[in-house]
Amino acid sequence: xxxxxxxxxxxxxxxxxxxxxxxxxxxxxxxxxxxxxxxxxxxxxxxxxxxxxxxxxxxxxxxxxxxxxxxxxxxxxxxxxxxxxxxxxxxxxxxxxxxxxxxxxxxxxxxxxxxxxxxxxxxxxxxxxxxxxxxxxxxxxxxxxxxxxxxxxxxxxxxxxxxxxxxxxxxxxxxxxxxxxxxxxxxxxxxxxxxxxxxxxxxxxxxxxxxxxxxxxxxxxxxxx
Amino acid sequence: xxxxxxxxxxxxxxxxxxxxxxxxxxxxxxxxxxxxxxxxxxxxxxxxxxxxxxxxxxxxxxxxxxxxxxxxxxxxxxxxxxxxxxxxxxxxxxxxxxxxxxxxxxxxxxxxxxxxxxxxxxxxxxxxxxxxxxxxxxxxxxxxxxxxxxxxxxxxxxxxxxxxxxxxxxxxxxxxxxxxxxxxxxxxxxxxxxxxxxxxxxxxxxxxxxxxxxxxxxxxxxxxxxxxxxxxxxxxxxxxxxxxxxxxxxxxxxxxxxxxxxxxxxxxxxxxxxxxxxxxxxxxxxxxxxxxxxxxxxxxxxxxxxxxxxxxxxxxxxxxxxxxxxxxxxxxxxxxxxxxxxxxxxxxxxxxxxxxxxxxxxxxxxxxxxxxxxxxxxxxxxxxxxxxxxxxxxxxxxxxxxxxxxxxxxxxxxxxxxxxxxxxxxxxxxxxxxxxxxxxxxxxxxxxxxxxxxxxxxxxxxxxxxxxxxxxxxxxxxxxxxxxx
Numbered sequence: 139x140x141x142x143x144x145x146x147x148x149x150x151x152x153x154x155x156x157x158x159x160x161x162x163x164x165x166x167x168x169x170x171x172x173x174x175x176x177x178x179x180x181x182x183x184x185x186x187x188x189x190x191x192x193x194x195x196x197x198x199x200x201x202x203x204x205x206x207x208x209x210x211x212x213x214x215x216x217x218x219x220x221x222x223x224x225x226x227x228x229x230x231x232x233x234x235x236x237x238x239x240x241x242x243x244x245x246x247x248x249x250x251x252x253x254x255x256x257x258x259x260x261x262x263x264x265x266x267x268x269x270x271x272x273x274x275x276x277x278x279x280x281x282x283x284x285x286x287x288x289x290x291x292x293x294x295x296x297x298x299x300x301x302x303x304x305x306x307x308x309x310x311x312x313x314x315x316x317x318x319x320x321x322x323x324x325x326x327x328x329x330x331x332x333x334x335x336x337x338x339x340x341x342x343x344x345x346x347x348x349x350x351x352x353x354x355x356x357x358x359x360x361x362x363x
Numbered sequence: 364x365x366x367x368x369x370x371x372x373x374x375x376x377x378x379x380x381x382x383x384x385x386x387x388x389x390x391x392x393x394x395x396x397x398x399x400x401x402x403x404x405x406x407x408x409x410x411x412x413x414x415x416x417x418x419x420x421x422x423x424x425x426x427x428x429x430x431x432x433x434x435x436x437x438x439x440x441x442x443x444x445x446x447x448x449x450x451x452x453x454x455x456x457x458x459x460x461x462x463x464x465x466x467x468x469x470x471x472x473x474x475x476x477x478x479x480x481x482x483x484x485x486x487x488x489x490x491x492x493x494x495x496x497x498x499x500x501x502x503x504x505x506x507x508x509x510x511x512x513x514x515x516x517x518x519x520x521x522x523x524x525x526x527x528x529x530x531x532x533x534x535x536x537x538x539x540x541x542x543x544x545x546x547x548x549x550x551x552x553x554x555x556x557x558x559x560x561x562x563x564x565x566x567x568x569x570x571x572x573x574x575x576x577x578x579x580x581x582x583x584x585x586x587x588x589x590x591x592x593x594x595x596x597x598x599x600x601x602x603x604x605x606x607x608x609x610x611x612x613x614x615x616x617x618x619x620x621x622x623x624x625x626x627x628x629x630x631x632x633x634x635x636x637x638x639x640x641x642x643x644x645x646x647x648x649x650x651x652x653x654x655x656x657x658x659x660x661x662x663x664x665x666x667x668x669x670x671x672x673x674x675x676x677x678x679x680x681x682x683x684x685x686x687x688x689x690x691x692x693x694x695x696x697x698x699x700x701x702x703x704x705x706x707x708x709x710x711x712x713x714x715x716x717x718x719x720x721x722x723x724x725x726x727x728x729x730x731x732x733x734x735x736x737x738x739x740x741x742x743x744x745x746x747x748x749x750x751x752x753x754x755x756x757x758x759x760x761x762x763x764x765x766x767x768x769x770x771x772x773x774x775x776x777x778x779x780x781x782x783x784x785x786x787x788x789x790x791x792x793x794x795x796x797x798x799x800x801x802x803x804x805x806x807x808x809x810x811x812x813x814x815x816x817x818x819x820x821x822x823x824x825x826x827x828x829x830x831x832x833x834x835x836x837x838x839x840x841x842x843x844x845x846x847x848x
Contacts, residue, residue, distance in 0.1 A: 198640035200595070240571075242563050245596055246643055292459055292715060293528070296504060321644050322459075322715050330471065339643070 140171065140179075147180025147212065152187055154204025156211035163215035173216040174225055181212045185256035189341035199245070202340070206252035213255070227258055231351045234282040236264035236273055238297035243290035246320060249340040250286060257344050259284075270297070270304030277305065277314050284350055286343070287333075289320040298323070299331040315350040319343060365448070365738050368699035370658045371606070376665045379603065383610035384418045386566065391415040392615040395570035397530075398577060401622050414615070421614055424621040430667045432585060432628040434492065434522035435553040437543075437815070443491050443522050445557075445585070445630055445669035448701035450736060451491035452694075452729050453524045454484050454722055455676055455710035456559070458497050462711070462718035464800060467681065469716045471500035474841030476717075477511055479807065480709070481518045483719055486806040489729040494706060495525040497717055499841070503834040504528075509535045512556070513827050514841045516543050518812055524587070524706060526559035530574040533558070535830060537582050542822050543815065551583035557630065557704075561589045562612045564597035568619060576616055580623035587630040587671050587704070588616045593645055594655065596638035602655055609633050609659045617668075630704070631663030632671025644713055647676040648689025656693070657700040669703050675725050676707035676714055682721050682796060686711050690721070691728040698732035720799040723806070727777050734775040742769055778802055 143166060150159040159181070166176045188205040191197040197205075220226065235251050237244050244266050251261045262280055264272060277285050285305065289295035298318045305311045315334040318327070328336035334350055337343035371379065386392075391413040394402065399409045405424075408415045431446025443451050461472040461480075477497045484490045495511040502510045508528040515523050516539070527533035536558075537550070544550040560575045562568050568576070579586040590612040592598030594605040613631050620629050635655040636645040646652060656672035663670040674693035677686030690708070697705040707714075708729065709722035743749065743765060750765055760766055779785060780798045792798070814820060827839055 192641075195641050199638075199643055200640060240569075242567065243597065293457060296459070296498075322713060324469075324715070326469065327459075 143169075143171070144176070144180040144183075147176060148184035148187065150212070151181055151184025151205050151208045152191075154201055154208050156204075156208045159208040160211040160215050163212045167215070167219050172225070173219045173223065174227060177213070177216055177227065181209055182256050185209050185253060189253055189344065193339065193341045199249075202249055203245070206249060209252055209256055229260055230254075230258035231283040231347065231354075232260045232262070232280055233284045233286055233347060234262050234264065234273065234277050234280055235286045235288070236268040237266040238287055238289045238294045238301065239267055239269045240297060241289050241291055241294035242266045243320075244288065246290070246340065247286070247288040250288070250319065250337070250343040253340045253344050254347055257348075259347060270300040270302075271308075273301045274304040274308035274310060277310055278308060282314055283354060284315045284317060284347055286317050286319065286347075288318075289323060292322045295320060295322050295327065298327075298333070302332055315354060317343065317346055317350065365736060366699055367448075367701065368657060368696060369661055370654060371661050373665070375603070376662055379607050379610055379662055380665070382607045383614055384421055386607065386611040387414075387416040387421060387615045387618075388418065389415060390566075392611070393567040394615075394619070395568060395573040397570055398568070398573045398619050398622075401577065401619065405622050407618075416615060416618055421618055424618045424625075425614060425666060425668075427621045427625040428617050428629050428668060429626060431669060432554075434557060434585070435555055436522055437520035437555070437813075439553055443704065445628070445703045447703075449703055450698050450701060450705065450733070451703060452675065452705045452708055453490055453492040453494045454480065454496045455673070455707040455714060455717065456494040456496055456524060457526065458710060458714065458717040459500070460712075460716040461497065462682070462716050462720070464720060464803075469680065469712065472497035472717065473501045474499040474510070474514060477514050478518055478841045480717065480719055480722065481515050482810040482812075483722060483803055483806050485519050485521060486810055487723070487726045489726040489733065490521070490708070492522040492524050492704065493519045495523065496709065501840050503836055505532075506535075506831060506834040506836065508532050509539055509830070510827070510836075512536050512539055513823065513839075516540070516555075516823070517815075517842055520813055522554075523556040524559065524704065525556050526561075527575060530571045530578075533575055533578055537578075537584055539823065539826065540584070542826060543819060545819070547582070554583070554585050554628070557585040557587050557628075559587050559589045559632070560616070561591060562616060564590070564592050564612070565608055566611060566615070568616065572616075573619060576620045577623040580620045580627035580629075583624070583627060585628035585630065586620060587632045588613050589671070589673070590616075590633040590635065590659075592633075592635045592655075593638040594635070594651070595640060596643075596645075598635075602637075602651060602658065605635055605655055606658045606662060609635055609655075610662050613663065629668075630671045631660070631666070631668040632704070633659050634673035635659055644678070646678045647673065647707065647710070647714055648678040648686070648693065650692070653693040653696045656702070657696055660700050660702045664701065670701075671704040671706065672697055672700075672702045673707045673714075674702075674705050675729065676710040677721070678711065678713050680712045680716070682711065682718060682724065682799075686721065687724060687728070687795075690725050691731075694725065694728040694732045695735060698729075698736050719803050720796055723778075723799050723802045724780055724795060727780050730775055730777060740772075742772065 434443035
């Protein structure tokens with residue numbers, strides 16, 4: 139029985155149907171299904187499937203946006219219930235996202251944020267047209283593990299470097315991993331500006347964020363006590 | 364008869380314009396504080412940063428924009444004719460990287476790369492204008508825009524398509540142009556450059572873009588609107604819907620511009636593209652992108668305005684059959700559409716990379732497109748009968764006077780880049796990239812810089828050294844030491 143409910147949840151994300159996703163979440167709560175179980179066994183596998191299909195070119199961006207909406211709709215129902223029960227999802231890391239100064243585009247960034255959330259990261263999205271200093275101030279406030287900087291235009295991708303410089307100025311660079319992305323961004327560009335990683339799409343951003351968290355844990359473990 | 368390409372036709376253009384006028388009134392256009400008073404002075408309502416432009420005001424101001432104007436070369440000759448069906452090409456602009464001719468890999472561009480590109484483009488008649496083609500990574504970011512203009516003015520006599528990176532630096536670029544032109548009045552009378560100004564899709568004239576529009580108009584320096592709807596992402600997914608958005612962005616820009624100074628020269632231009640739903644990339648070589656360019660220009664032409672588009676660019680990372688197929692097709696389509704300035708040659712990898720090799724190959728595609736525009740002319744009184752009367756059925760047309768007189772008019776002769784079976788020195792041919800490399804060598808060795816008047820050079824270098832020093836720049840990269848003190 140539970141398996142078929144989880145399968146329906148998974149399918150609601152793949153189909154990108156927010157109404158179905160939230161209704162299934164409500165039914166799960168009413169039936170006494172632990173919210174964490176619904177998230178981890180129903181919705182997250184759905185988002186994972188979507189990410190994989192997208193990476194293989196079998197799903198398209200509008201489909202993925204709809205899946206992200208369905209995921210958000212389910213989480214809007216399940217998260218308050220999680221809190222009520224005093225349960226918590228294991229936190230994969232704290233990620234601060236934003237689009238560089240001068241750039242108002244955020245489709246890619248929204249997808250990255252949704253997939254990261256689906257995979258257990260706590261994501262704070264600063265929005266668009268964000269100066270480097272704002273990234274640094276918010277990273278300090280949130281004690282962010284990762285800062286993700288997006289840019290859609292060749293003219294604004296240069297400002298990704300400015301974000302890294304702001305983090306350096308604020309003395310945060312050693313504590314925060316920086317990942318960059320966006321249509322004109324390349325691995326070479328990421329290396330050149332001193333970012334810790336580059337992700338070509340939302341699914342690889344999740345893999346990168348996990349890898350950066352592992353790197354962070356290793357470097358913390360290596361520090362003298 | 365000149366061949367033409369039209370994709371919309373009058374009824375659809377009128378629908379596009381009707382919806383564009385509707386959009387700029389409701390939901391309206393986001394504008395910056397810099398232009399709020401200007402708009403209100405024309406009884407255009409601005410609330411919460413959104414301007415609601417009534418149809419009558421938009422039409423009145425559109426009618427003030429000139430239908431044609433010229434860009435001048437250094438000698439004062441009218442070289443670029445914006446208006447009508449005149450077609451010109453210039454290299455793509457503001458690229459961050461260059462495809463290294465040795466490693467065949469993309470790397471950050473430097474001032475030396477821009478200088479070489481300018482010198483090559485200077486030698487190619489296919490390019491009526493230069494562009495500030497690259498962002499030079501060896502130059503501090505805050506002075507990057509005027510410095511690349513300095514290099515173009517230093518090494519080229521052709522008109523320039525350029526742009527500022529910030530509202531404040533625009534004045535530095537204009538000052539530099541005024542020095543080169545012999546004063547602000549001379550620059551206004553015979554503009555050497557045109558400035559690209561980009562609204563942010565959808566329907567947003569940012570502080571930087573708004574201010575550029577106004578300041579360019581007030582300085583009498585031509586502006587080129589580069590509206591960039593990305594179909595399906597920052598604009599409606601349908602091509603027709605994106606053309607509407609492009610029109611709305613252009614009309615609202617012209618409204619601001621003409622309010623600042625009625626009659627100031629402005630161009631209906633853009634770099635629209637589709638948004639690839641698999642990758643989120645914006646393919647400049649996609650046929651739908653070229654269709655958007657053609658359709659957007661068609662709307663501008665309907666209004667009698669000068670036009671611009673971003674074409675002749677490919678999306679692959681290397682110069683290969685894909686990149687050149689994309690670039691060649693869009694060069695031909697842009698020319699057939701009669702677009703006044705077609706920017707983009709030399710660029711690949713979604714506009715992220717420039718290449719000298721691609722620039723010289725694109726020049727061949729452009730030359731073919733230009734030949735196409737000349738069409739098929741009846742050059743003799745009888746088309747064929749009189750020539751047959753001379754040769755009979757022997758078919759010795761090679762001996763005819765007409766053949767010798769007319770073959771140069773009928774046939775375009777490409778450079779050695781195009782393989783037409785001419786021998787290649789030692790008889791081996793390693794392909795088009797090899798031939799392009801040789802062509803670049805030839806062009807660079809034949810290039811000779813024409814110095815400006817000594818007092819002008821002195822003033823320009825003094826200006827550049829003063830401004831550069833403030834940004835921590837040492838010397839003038841890209842300009843040889845003996846050429847300035």
